[in-house]
Amino acid sequence: MxxxxxxxxxxxxxxxxxxxxxxxxxxxxxxxxxxEWLRNKGVSYKWMEENNIMLPVxxxxxNYKKSAFYDDQLTLKTILKKQSTVKIEFDYELYNEQxxxxxxxxxxxxxxxxxxxxxxxxPQYILDLLNKIx
Amino acid sequence: MxxxxxxxxxxxxxxxxxxxxxxxxxxxxxxxxxxEWLRNKGVSYKWMEENNIMLPVxxxxxNYKKSAFYDDQLTLKTILKKQSTVKIEFDYELYNEQxxxxxxxxxxxxxxxxxxxxxxxxPQYILDLLNKIx
Amino acid sequence: MxxxxxxxxxxxxxxxxxxxxxxxxxxxxxxxxxxEWLRNKGVSYKWMEENNIMLPVxxxxxNYKKSAFYDDQLTLKTILKKQSTVKIEFDYELYNEQxxxxxxxxxxxxxxxxxxxxxxxxPQYILDLLNKIx
Amino acid sequence: MxxxxxxxxxxxxxxxxxxxxxxxxxxxxxxxxxxEWLRNKGVSYKWMEENNIMLPVxxxxxNYKKSAFYDDQLTLKTILKKQSTVKIEFDYELYNEQxxxxxxxxxxxxxxxxxxxxxxxxPQYILDLLNKIx
Numbered sequence: 001m002x003x004x005x006x007x008x009x010x011x012x013x014x015x016x017x018x019x020x021x022x023x024x025x026x027x028x029x030x031x032x033x034x035x036e037w038l039r040n041k042g043v044s045y046k047w048m049e050e051n052n053i054m055l056p057v058x059x060x061x062x063n064y065k066k067s068a069f070y071d072d073q074l075t076l077k078t079i080l081k082k083q084s085t086v087k088i089e090f091d092y093e094l095y096n097e098q099x100x101x102x103x104x105x106x107x108x109x110x111x112x113x114x115x116x117x118x119x120x121x122x123p124q125y126i127l128d129l130l131n132k133i134x
Numbered sequence: 135m136x137x138x139x140x141x142x143x144x145x146x147x148x149x150x151x152x153x154x155x156x157x158x159x160x161x162x163x164x165x166x167x168x169x170e171w172l173r174n175k176g177v178s179y180k181w182m183e184e185n186n187i188m189l190p191v192x193x194x195x196x197n198y199k200k201s202a203f204y205d206d207q208l209t210l211k212t213i214l215k216k217q218s219t220v221k222i223e224f225d226y227e228l229y230n231e232q233x234x235x236x237x238x239x240x241x242x243x244x245x246x247x248x249x250x251x252x253x254x255x256x257p258q259y260i261l262d263l264l265n266k267i268x
Numbered sequence: 269m270x271x272x273x274x275x276x277x278x279x280x281x282x283x284x285x286x287x288x289x290x291x292x293x294x295x296x297x298x299x300x301x302x303x304e305w306l307r308n309k310g311v312s313y314k315w316m317e318e319n320n321i322m323l324p325v326x327x328x329x330x331n332y333k334k335s336a337f338y339d340d341q342l343t344l345k346t347i348l349k350k351q352s353t354v355k356i357e358f359d360y361e362l363y364n365e366q367x368x369x370x371x372x373x374x375x376x377x378x379x380x381x382x383x384x385x386x387x388x389x390x391p392q393y394i395l396d397l398l399n400k401i402x
Numbered sequence: 403m404x405x406x407x408x409x410x411x412x413x414x415x416x417x418x419x420x421x422x423x424x425x426x427x428x429x430x431x432x433x434x435x436x437x438e439w440l441r442n443k444g445v446s447y448k449w450m451e452e453n454n455i456m457l458p459v460x461x462x463x464x465n466y467k468k469s470a471f472y473d474d475q476l477t478l479k480t481i482l483k484k485q486s487t488v489k490i491e492f493d494y495e496l497y498n499e500q501x502x503x504x505x506x507x508x509x510x511x512x513x514x515x516x517x518x519x520x521x522x523x524x525p526q527y528i529l530d531l532l533n534k535i536x
Contacts, residue, residue, distance in 0.1 A: 012303070012313075013296040013426055015419040017183075017472055022415055023191040024161025028281040031158070035280070035339075045280075046339040049151075057157040061195035070419055071303075071314040146437070146447075147290050147430040151283040151338055158281055162415040169414070169473075179414075180473040204285055205437075205448040285451075291459040292429030299426070317419075325425040329463035 003079040004037040010072045020067035027060060030092045030105050033078035037090070042129045052114040053122055055088070062105045072096050083130060085121040086111050137213040138171040144206045154201035161194060164226045164239050167212035171224070176263045186248040187256055189222070196239045200230075207231050217264060219255040220245050271347040272305040278340045288335035295328060298360045298373050301346035305358070310397045320382040321390055323356070330373045334364075341365050351398060353389040354379050405481040406439040412474045422469035429462060432494045432507050435480035439492070444531045454516040455524055457490070464507045474498050485532060487523040488513050 008029070016022040035045045045055065068074060077093040092105035113120045121127075142163070150156040169179050179189065202208060211227040226239040247254045255261075276297070284290040303313050313323065336342060347359040360373035381388045389395075410431070418424040437447045447457065470476060479495040494507035515522045523529075 011296055012299050012418060013424050016414060017417040017419065017421040018188060018190060019419040020190075023194065024158055024165070024415055027158030027161065028279055031280050044339070049338075054152060056152060056154075057198060059195070059197050060157065061193070063193050064191060070317075071312070145430060146284060146433055147292055149285040150280060151285065151287040153285040156281055162413060165414050178473070183472075204451075205446070286456060286458060288458075291462065292426055292433070295426030295429065322420060324420060324422075325466060327463070327465050328425065329461070331461050332459060 003077050004033070004040045006033050006036040006076045006078065008032065008074060008076070010068055010070050010074065012070055015070050018067075020069060023062070023064060026062050026064075026094070026103055026105060029074070029076055029094065030060075030078070030090070030107060033076040033092055034090050034107075034109075037078040037080070038130075041132070043126060048122075048126070049114065053120070053126075054112050054114050055109040056112055058087075058108050058110050060105070060107045062103060064103055066096075066100055066102045068094070068096060068102050074102070080130075081106070086119045088130075137211050138167070138174045140167050140170040140210045140212065142166065142208060142210070144202055144204050144208065146204055149204050152201075154203060157196070157198060160196050160198075160228070160237055160239065163208070163210055163228065164194075164196075164212070164224070164241060167210040167226055168224050168241075168243075171212040171214070172264075175266070177260060182256075182260070183248065187254070187260075188246050188248050189243040190246055192221075192242050192244050194239070194241045196237060198237055200234055200236045202228070202230060202236050208236070214264075215240070220253045222264070271345050272301070272308045274301050274304045274344045274346065276300065276342060276344070278336055278338050278342065280338055283338050286335075288337060291330070291332060294330050294332075294362070294371055294373065297342070297344055297362065298328075298330075298346070298358070298375060301344040301360055302358050302375075302377075305346040305348070306398075309400070311394060316390075316394070317382065321388070321394075322380050322382050323377040324380055326355075326376050326378050328373070328375045330371060332371055334368055334370045336362070336364060336370050342370070348398075349374070354387045356398070405479050406435070406442045408435050408438045408478045408480065410434065410476060410478070412470055412472050412476065414472055417472050420469075422471060425464070425466060428464050428466075428496070428505055428507065431476070431478055431496065432462075432464075432480070432492070432509060435478040435494055436492050436509075436511075439480040439482070440532075443534070445528060450524075450528070451516065455522070455528075456514050456516050457511040458514055460489075460510050460512050462507070462509045464505060466505055468498075468502055468504045470496070470498060470504050476504070482532075483508070488521045490532070 014021050014025045075095045079091040081091045082089040089108045094103040110119050111122045148155050148159045172179050209229045213225040215225045216223040223242045228237040244253050245256045282289050282293045343363045345361040349359045350357040357376045362371040378387050379390045416423050416427045477497045481493040483493045484491040491510045496505040512521050513524045
């Protein structure tokens with residue numbers, strides 16, 4: 001399966017005075033989504049960093065269609081779009097409890113060696129986990 | 135002049151454990167940039183909201199080229215890209231003290247009547263201020 | 269029962285360059301704790317605000333004993349300490365998966381009428397819910 | 403002089419749906435205050451971390467008296483309360499443009515060796531800078 005669903009509730013601290021989720025906070029939600037996507041594949045992002053591989057974001061785009069509100073129980077669909085040797089690209093779709101599509105997003109991340117700061121291909125067993133068919 | 139320069143310093147709270155500015159926090163920086171762009175034109179965004187016009191973001195994109203670090207004194211160039219009756223679009227370029235281009239971004243905002251929640255054309259005097267030649 | 273346990277995982281965005289949870293972010297955690305404490309009592313804080321009662325924080329204190337780290341699964345114990353007609357006071361204890369006590373906190377909140385901005389006693393049925401014996 | 407004044411403007415991202423600064427965000431403001439207090443003494447906190455000394459917060463308390471609002475130009479007074487060999491304690495007073503006292507705070511920080519994770523006395527020249535009479 002190429003996607004993973006994550007659920008979480010909007011915190012008060014995530015709202016702004018428009019009485020909706022602050023538009024910049026969706027970046028945090030997407031990050032939670034891809035970390036859980038990875039965990040679901042058997043890959044802990046924490047473990048990756050402990051093994052000197054990090055995944056910085058090189059591009060992010062977000063389209064805001066409808067607002068998310070305080071205390072909403074949201075469902076984030078994280079979809080693997082594309083994966084090459086050094087890059088990984090995700091699409092995101094965020095839904096509220098009424099199954100309304102609130103926000104879509106996309107981000108590209110690069111595998112980077114934390115010691116050199118240079119892009120690297122991740123170890124084969126990580127690639128195997130990412131590409132395994134469920 | 136179609137652009138405005140804003141300077142600010144990276145706060146500790148804005149970093150993450152990669153020891154750089156958290157990628158989601160650039161949305162806040164861009165917001166500061168366009169609010170100061172507006173102020174420089176003679177338009178207070180706070181005043182706009184008090185007069186029932188808000189400017190929610192409908193799309194945001196960010197490209198991360200180089201990292202910003204704690205305590206860096208950054209310069210944000212906010213550029214009016216396009217403005218129609220109900221929309222306003224900005225480009226952003228973020229530089230560090232060495233004049234390196236760290237991040238570029240784009241966001242589109244829509245003028246919305248806070249009472250109806252519907253897009254509206256802003257009052258003529260706001261449009262006049264936004265379009266005045268300096 | 270005077271306390272409620274809430275679990276959540278530390279997000280990447282919540283860390284800072286000390287490689288621990290940023291000390292200011294515990295305020296968000298405590299807020300999640302007391303909202304879930306209320307929900308467990310049958311009171312939705314969202315519903316309270318929709319009915320013009322808000323609960324702003326008037327004091328907050330936090331003691332930091334051990335660090336919380338990225339991806340830690342934390343357990344927050346939210347304890348009702350004291351409740352008078354217009355105030356409500358909570359203690360907080362935050363534990364990691366090894367049952368180590370990381371942080372303790374306390375906050376006092378006041379019931380405020382959102383229209384007048386003045387402290388008020390909440391409606392009797394809210395007080396009844398808050399005080400019911402389980 | 404034992405205190406330092408810092409000015410900054412409230413960002414939109416710092417508000418919540420009560421239409422005031424989110425109560426957890428004052429921790430960030432106080433941090434900006436003490437970093438500028440240090441800088442004013444000739445000590446760069448960034449430099450300290452580069453030299454393996456960090457200053458984690460071990461306790462924080464905040465009293466909220468009046469709200470700070472979006473776009474307010476705030477003045478933070480950071481006051482050295484006490485300094486021992488390994489600890490440093492600050493009081494904070496936050497004022498708006500009408501000179502109203504909005505918030506008071508206190509935090510205690512400990513000098514820690516980043517390599518060992520243990521409290522240490524900072525080098526003498528840092529102590530000299532911190533204690534110099536102006």
